[in-house]
Amino acid sequence: MSTITLASKRRRSGLAAKQRKQALRTIAFMSPWLIGFSVFFAYPLASTVYFSFMHYDGFKPPTWSGTQNWTYVFEHYPFFWPALRNTLWLVMVMVSLRVAFGLGVGLLITKIKTGTGIFRTLFYLPYLAPPVAATMAFAFLLNPGTGPVNSVLEKVGLPAPGWFNDPAWSKPALTLLALWGIGDLMVIFMAALLDVPQEQYEAAELDGASAWQRFRYVTLPNISPIVMFAVVTGVIQTMQYYTQPLVAGKVASGVIQGAGTQFEPGYPDKSTLTIPQLVYNLGFQRFDYGSACVVALVLFALSMMFTAFLMRRRGGLIQAGD
Amino acid sequence: MTQVLDTPVELRAPVSPADRTARRRALLEWVAVHALGVAAALFFVLPFVFVFLTSLMSDSQALSRDLTPNTWEWGNYQKVFDTPGFLTWWRNTLLYAGLGTVLTVVSSLPVAYALAKFRFRGRNLSLMLVISMMMLPPQVVIIPMYLFWAKQLGLSGTLWPLIIPMAFGDAFSIFLLRQFLMTVPNEYLDAAKVDGCGELRTLLKVVLPMAKPGIAAVALFQFFYAWNDYFGPQIYASENPGAWTLSYGLESFKGAHHTDWNLTMAATVLVMAPVILVFFFAQKAFVEGVTLTGVKG
Numbered sequence: 001m002s003t004i005t006l007a008s009k010r011r012r013s014g015l016a017a018k019q020r021k022q023a024l025r026t027i028a029f030m031s032p033w034l035i036g037f038s039v040f041f042a043y044p045l046a047s048t049v050y051f052s053f054m055h056y057d058g059f060k061p062p063t064w065s066g067t068q069n070w071t072y073v074f075e076h077y078p079f080f081w082p083a084l085r086n087t088l089w090l091v092m093v094m095v096s097l098r099v100a101f102g103l104g105v106g107l108l109i110t111k112i113k114t115g116t117g118i119f120r121t122l123f124y125l126p127y128l129a130p131p132v133a134a135t136m137a138f139a140f141l142l143n144p145g146t147g148p149v150n151s152v153l154e155k156v157g158l159p160a161p162g163w164f165n166d167p168a169w170s171k172p173a174l175t176l177l178a179l180w181g182i183g184d185l186m187v188i189f190m191a192a193l194l195d196v197p198q199e200q201y202e203a204a205e206l207d208g209a210s211a212w213q214r215f216r217y218v219t220l221p222n223i224s225p226i227v228m229f230a231v232v233t234g235v236i237q238t239m240q241y242y243t244q245p246l247v248a249g250k251v252a253s254g255v256i257q258g259a260g261t262q263f264e265p266g267y268p269d270k271s272t273l274t275i276p277q278l279v280y281n282l283g284f285q286r287f288d289y290g291s292a293c294v295v296a297l298v299l300f301a302l303s304m305m306f307t308a309f310l311m312r313r314r315g316g317l318i319q320a321g322d
Numbered sequence: 323m324t325q326v327l328d329t330p331v332e333l334r335a336p337v338s339p340a341d342r343t344a345r346r347r348a349l350l351e352w353v354a355v356h357a358l359g360v361a362a363a364l365f366f367v368l369p370f371v372f373v374f375l376t377s378l379m380s381d382s383q384a385l386s387r388d389l390t391p392n393t394w395e396w397g398n399y400q401k402v403f404d405t406p407g408f409l410t411w412w413r414n415t416l417l418y419a420g421l422g423t424v425l426t427v428v429s430s431l432p433v434a435y436a437l438a439k440f441r442f443r444g445r446n447l448s449l450m451l452v453i454s455m456m457m458l459p460p461q462v463v464i465i466p467m468y469l470f471w472a473k474q475l476g477l478s479g480t481l482w483p484l485i486i487p488m489a490f491g492d493a494f495s496i497f498l499l500r501q502f503l504m505t506v507p508n509e510y511l512d513a514a515k516v517d518g519c520g521e522l523r524t525l526l527k528v529v530l531p532m533a534k535p536g537i538a539a540v541a542l543f544q545f546f547y548a549w550n551d552y553f554g555p556q557i558y559a560s561e562n563p564g565a566w567t568l569s570y571g572l573e574s575f576k577g578a579h580h581t582d583w584n585l586t587m588a589a590t591v592l593v594m595a596p597v598i599l600v601f602f603f604a605q606k607a608f609v610e611g612v613t614l615t616g617v618k619g
Contacts, residue, residue, distance in 0.1 A: 025440075030432075032429035033433040035490050036429075045462070126370075128594075129598075132550070136573070137373045148387075180369060276461040279461040289469075307454055
């Protein structure tokens with residue numbers, strides 16, 4: 001009897017030791033991220049909430065200001081609502097056009113039988129252009145004075161818009177830039193389209209389905225999760241849209257960049273303002289850290305809302321892995 | 323439709339009228355599809371062409387509406403290299419991209435391995451937090467981060483506030499590597515353990531060689547991220563042109579050279595070219611990464 005209990009006791013303590021060792025091992029492997037998560041995410045996020053209730057300009061010590069920053073941003077800050085309206089425009093127009101165009105180009109590339117590799121590479125290349133460089137390129141191509149696009153448009157007898165210099169045309173110009181860099185969606189849609197079971201097309205064809213009917217009743221249902229994924233990630237990316245509108249506005253307005261340069265964001269006439277630009281404007285141009293944190297939290301809430309939606313919708317994105 | 327074209331002609335039965343219409347339709351479709359393909363290719367390629375052509379124009383011609391250069395001014399590229407600061411921006415970009423990439427891979431791999439292969443409480447929660455961080459714009463926590471790096475550590479005017487965090491795991495890289503490591507069969511790991519390897523040795527001797535394509539994809543994405551980053555250098559390095567990167571400095575060309583689109587476009591070409599060259603050498607790893615995560619690329 002006693003030897004048996006001793007053995008099981010030893011086995012149990014051995015098990016506990018093993019579990020402890022495994023826990024330590026897990027912590028050791030996870031440690032870079034555990035530190036990164038705490039120091040570069042959790043702690044600054046908590047401070048962002050804290051500063052959103054403080055008046056702080058970076059020089060005088062922060063003082064409690066209650067909800068003043070919040071009312072300032074929502075009621076008096078002249079850039080907040082224009083930025084939100086622009087974001088809504090971009091979500092409605094840019095995201096949907098990008099998804100439609102990405103699907104179209106993806107379909108086209110699956111139909112191309114000769115020189116597929118070359119076409120695919122050419123279609124993909126613009127996506128690789130660094131955002132600042134691509135925006136500079138489009139600022140040149142679309143500049144109303146000497147830009148090649150307007151030269152061609154005028155030669156053909158079409159109206160030549162002001163693009164990045166016209167508040168009505170700056171967002172369409174950004175949309176054009178976004179459509180140029182369609183490579184990411186093209187690859188995703190291409191993979192999805194090739195996964196659609198061939199038998200379903202054959203069956204539809206036997207039933208006498210037209211090309212449109214085959215697309216509508218075979219292709220679309222099969223790839224709808226990917227379309228959803230493209231829409232939601234598109235919305236999340238739009239919330240974070242920063243470099244292109246900022247650089248386009250700065251280049252078109254002719255502001256010279258340098259140390260401590262001041263520029264009015266959103267040129268022309270607030271039409272290229274996006275939410276992340278407000279954080280920069282409030283924090284690093286107006287030195288109103290408290291209000292900048294309010295906008296940061298709005299950005300956080302919006303991003304998280306759509307990310308949660310993404311994780312719920314697409315179970316495939318985060319499988320437990322057992 | 324196009325399958326008709328793929329079957330060898332000589333194997334087909336004598337051509338019936340129905341077959342002939344089918345073949346004609348297939349041919350028509352081939353022509354339509356490839357015409358559309360060429361049109362799309364022009365849309366994607368012409369911007370590059372016009373940028374390149376303008377970069378070779380003389381100063382006076384760059385102010386005109388001409389589409390092609392009269393004289394090919396290759397010296398424009400020399401002028402860009404001679405611009406004060408340009409070589410420094412190259413060096414800074416390579417430091418940020420190179421060191422950042424190495425740090426990211428080294429710090430993210432063990433985390434991804436743990437998330438893919440260890441069983442522990444809080445694993446799914448950790449994974450969800452990783453994905454949330456991945457989707458989060460850097461602007462959300464930038465105010466406290468800036469105060470931390472600039473006011474407390476006095477590191478503004480350098481790129482260190484952007485490089486150091488990469489030693490602590492990058493959410494996107496962790497996620498991509500984890501997705502990749504999920505595809506490594508457990509049998510290999512078990513076999514290594516039977517041979518007496520600890521987890522670290524298993525990771526280094528067994529998993530690392532198998533994960534090379536995933537690591538290549540992560541390294542590429544991280545390199546491109548650093549190369550393209552505009553917001554980071556804008557926040558931390560703007561006050562010191564000696565710490566600017568190419569992506570950040572590029573914009574100043576338009577200012578410094580006023581309306582000289584030719585030099586601005588030459589600089590633009592020089593910022594685009596390395597990325598595109600790297601892509602051609604590593605195309606496979608790249609596409610693999612995009613399809614693996616379906617997130618960004």
